Amino acid sequence: MKYYKLTLYIVLLVCFAGNNACTDGFEEKNISPNSPTTISPPFLLTTAIERSVDRMWGSNIRFERLNIDGPMCWMGYLGRNIYGNEGDDYTIQLSMYNNTWKAFYNDALSNLNRITEITRPEGAKPNATYEGIAIALKSWVFSMLTDCWGPVPFSEALKGTSGEPIYSPEYDSQESIYATLLEDLKTANEKLVVGGPAIDGAADLIYKGDILKWKKFTNSLRLRLANRQAAKNPTVSRAIFAEILGNPDTYPIFTSVADNAILRHTANRPSNNEWHEAMIQGNRTDWNVGKVLIDKLNALEDPRVEVYAQPVSPGVYVGIPNGLPDADATTYLNTTSKIGTKFLAPDAPSVIMTFSELQFILAEAVLDGDLTIGSAQDYFEQGIAASFLQHDVAMPADYITKLGPVTRELVFDQKYLALYGQGIEMWTEYRRTGLPVLPPKDSRAVFVNDGILPTRLPYPTTEQSLNTSAYARAVEMIGGENNAKTPLWWVE
DSSP: HHHHHHHEEEHHHHHHHTTTTTTTTTHHHHTTTOOSSOOHHHHHHHHHHHHHHHHHTOOOOOOOOHHEEEEEEETTSHHHHHHHHGTTTTTTOOHHHHHHHHIIIIIIIHHHHHHHHHHHHTTSEEEEEEEHHHHHHHHHHHHHHHHHHHSSEOOOTTOOTSSSOOOOOOOOHHHHHHHHHHHHHHHHHHOOOOOOOOGGGOTTTTTTTTTTHHHHHHHHHHHHHHHHTTTOHHHHHHHHHHHHHHTTOOOOOOOOGOOEEEOOOSSSSSSSSSHIIIIHHHHHHOEEEBBBOOOHHHHHHOOOHHHOOOOOOTTTOOOSSSSOOHHHHHTTTTEEEEEEOOHHHHTOOOOEEOOHHHHHHHHHHHTTSSSOOSOOOHHHHHHHHHHHHHHHHOEEEEEEEHHHHHHHHHHHHHHHHHHHTHHHHHHHHHHHOSOOOOOOOTOOOOOOOOOOOOOSSOHHHHHHHHHHHHHHHHHHHSOOOOOOOOOOOOOO
């Protein structure tokens, strides 16, 4: 016993003599490497990309499928052959706007915000490349939020864990959000330097670490937003068009379909495409391709119909009208075209932005006098050709000739055809411009919302209960009613 006591005394004496060396760094040494206290940027980036893009493209959760049950039906790309009150008749399910809002803020923006905190110069892991990507993606997600709802928490958002936490963030006007997003995207481009700090390519589900392509996306997105606000703030938008198009080395943009911003899915769950999960894995056959889309394609003898839809008989494509009562809609289940198999494949890409869309943006900008570089006709033709190439469809030699010279109406007719799948984007463009002109509604159709195609999503009930004062001020900013009939700021 004395031996053990002597040994313990010697050990303690050595520790003391070594200036407490036995306890120096104890906290660090006592941390398990298998239980990190800080999540690294690659994991945050992968999660943020998956959660934001999946939510945008469809979500496989019933009553939450914003794109599939909302804009894809509202714009006539799809139609419901049953359960028309899940979006097709303009009903907006409570869980659709509650949980989509929550997903964009909690699952996407919170992770992207954490990346910027960690990787900024004074952060724990400085890396301008990760920071630039996160800023670009934050700008994209916030643009969807404001384009769906109008004023949203922005400048005071995502501060619940900051040194001076904000639990009841104010709503910013759509105009001020756009102004900041356009500046943030310019900052993101500056931080994204080819040959700059490396990132984990495997964590980047969009471009696999190709920084030049991230720069192209960042600047192309900036042009999308500049174009969208051009009618309300032409001076700023025109300056941005001139800056980007006049300095291609500093501000590269999409130059081919190889630059398209898409989430590349895998054939394995849970990384499969959300449409595949909802419709194939979920065994749901509730959607057929819309009559509006099919009629436009058939009138043009447009072979993209073979990719967008499945024939009801060899070479025959028929669309389902929107807004039909279930008694009528169910008769169309097997008599109208189902969604094209390429869009239902497990590894089908979810699309964020394409070279084709960018060309139509540039064509519109030239026609509107917001861009003086390039030809509207050339941009228009390149947009059409890019859409055909994107879907691996051969464009008929006389296709563009039959369309005639470019006009604003033609730009939006072709943009509509090119944005199949991107219902949220086309919904936004339609609300902004009223184009393309949609055909009269079916005489049997029954729509809610006073028959008005939804102009925005209602604010979540959670905001009404948890952020009451700021919510009330936001409602006043949009005219005093939290409904789906109020036009948003950028409407022409």
